[in-house]
Amino acid sequence: MTGSGFGKLSTARLLMVAAIIAIVSGASVGLGIGYVIHYDAPTTRTFYLFDRSLPFNETLFKIPHDTFVPDTITVNKGDHVVIHFADIESTPEGHTFTMDPPYTFDAVVYKDVTQGGGVAGTFTNVPGVILGQSQTATISFTANWAGTFRYFCEIHQPTMTGYLVVIG
Amino acid sequence: MKYLRWSAVALLLVIGILDFYYGNSFAGFYENLWYVMGGIYIFAALVIAANIEPHFSQLTVFAYTLFLWSVWATVALETGTGLDVVAYADKAIEAILAVNMVLLFRNSRAGLIV
Numbered sequence: 303m304t305g306s307g308f309g310k311l312s313t314a315r316l317l318m319v320a321a322i323i324a325i326v327s328g329a330s331v332g333l334g335i336g337y338v339i340h341y342d343a344p345t346t347r348t349f350y351l352f353d354r355s356l357p358f359n360e361t362l363f364k365i366p367h368d369t370f371v372p373d374t375i376t377v378n379k380g381d382h383v384v385i386h387f388a389d390i391e392s393t394p395e396g397h398t399f400t401m402d403p404p405y406t407f408d409a410v411v412y413k414d415v416t417q418g419g420g421v422a423g424t425f426t427n428v429p430g431v432i433l434g435q436s437q438t439a440t441i442s443f444t445a446n447w448a449g450t451f452r453y454f455c456e457i458h459q460p461t462m463t464g465y466l467v468v469i470g
Numbered sequence: 471m472k473y474l475r476w477s478a479v480a481l482l483l484v485i486g487i488l489d490f491y492y493g494n495s496f497a498g499f500y501e502n503l504w505y506v507m508g509g510i511y512i513f514a515a516l517v518i519a520a521n522i523e524p525h526f527s528q529l530t531v532f533a534y535t536l537f538l539w540s541v542w543a544t545v546a547l548e549t550g551t552g553l554d555v556v557a558y559a560d561k562a563i564e565a566i567l568a569v570n571m572v573l574l575f576r577n578s579r580a581g582l583i584v
Contacts, residue, residue, distance in 0.1 A: 313579045317572060320529050324536035331537075332544025335503070339549065 344380035351375075351387040353397050353455070353462070366458035368397070373464040379448045383466075385441040389433040397462065399441060400430030402452040405466070407443035430456065474574040475518060481567040482515035482531070488560045495556065507538055524578050532571035535564050 311319070349372070356367045377383055387399050401407060409425045414436045425431060431439055448470025455462035489508030514534065517527045542561060546552045 313576050316529060317532065317575065320533040321536050324533040325540045328537040328540025329544045332541040333548065335541065336545045336548030336551075339545075339551070344550075 344378065344382070346382040346384060347377050348384045348386070349375050351385050351399070351464075352390050353388075355391070366461045368395075368455065368458040368462045370453070370455070370462055370464040374467060375453075375464065376467040376469065377445045379445055379468050379470045381445045381468075383443055383445055386438065387433065387441060388438045389435055391435045394435045396432055396434045396457060397455045398430050398432045398457060399439065400454055400456050401443075401466070402454075403429070404447055405429075405443060405451055407441050409439050409441045411439045412437060474570060474577060475521070478528075478531070478567065478570045478574055479515045479519045481563055481570060482511050482518065485560060485563050485567065486511035486515060488556065488563070492556050492560065510534065525575070528571055528575040528578055532568060532575060535568045535571065539564055539568070 352371045354369050354371045356369060358367055360367050375383070375385070385399075389395075389397050391397070399409075406427045406429050409428060409431045411422045411425070411431055411433065413420045413422045414434065415438060416436050419438075422437070431441070433439055445466070445468045448468045451466045451468070453464045453466055486508045489504045489511060493502055493504035493508065514527070514531045518524075518531060539561060542552055542557065546557075
């Protein structure tokens with residue numbers, strides 16, 4: 303070591319040089335990582351979700367004609383997700399909104415909008431809620447786990463299935 | 471002054487374990503880098519404990535600590551990532567480690583027993 307310039311420099315100067323090189327190169331690498339990952343700070347993301355009946359004969363095709371619109375919800379990990387779900391069936395048919403573990407959610411279920419609405423029930427930390435015709439619900443949770451998770455109607459499987467995509 | 475070396479080793483091990491915990495707790499590309507950081511800290515703890523090339527290794531650990539602090543601060547400012555209790559604790563201990571390494575390096579270069 304003493305044969306190199308390392309040994310000739312004073313301790314304070316060595317520390318100063320090392321600190322400057324480390325901080326500058328660290329900031330450069332940090333800028334690069336930030337650019338690559340493009341993370342957004344966690345935020346509240348609101349979605350409107352509906353059921354949809356496709357125009358085909360369920361008996362003939364032997365599958366339900368119900369689907370979710372949209373069938374994919376994409377958020378960043380840490381986001382607070384609010385879903386306004388409405389059962390817009392033209393016939394008296396119920397639908398559930400159920401999520402795969404580990405996700406559970408809080409929900410406020412509202413009464414039939416044609417009869418004035420109003421709160422029908424409040425639920426905390428549940429895996430699913432059921433809505434009747436013309437009922438709505440506000441579902442909220444925090445996307446704490448990255449990955450792809452199903453949300454589905456337990457009554458209309460396998461067609462009424464959507465996917466929550468949480469980017470980690 | 472021997473305690474400065476062992477306190478550095480202890481701090482390096484604590485930060486290494488915290489970095490592993492962080493990498494394990496939060497999924498994602500950026501968080502996975504914390505595994506690498508933690509691994510290097512634990513390796514550094516062994517090198518400092520063994521007193522291998524002390525002048526070089528102590529200065530390198532000091533620079534590595536500031537390097538990671540600077541990376542974290544830049545990413546946090548740019549993206550808002552890594553602003554949580556675990557990261558704050560990790561960076562607070564890193565700051566203490568940087569001061570520890572300065573004292574250790576100065577004593578070491580002055581020829582004191584470290």
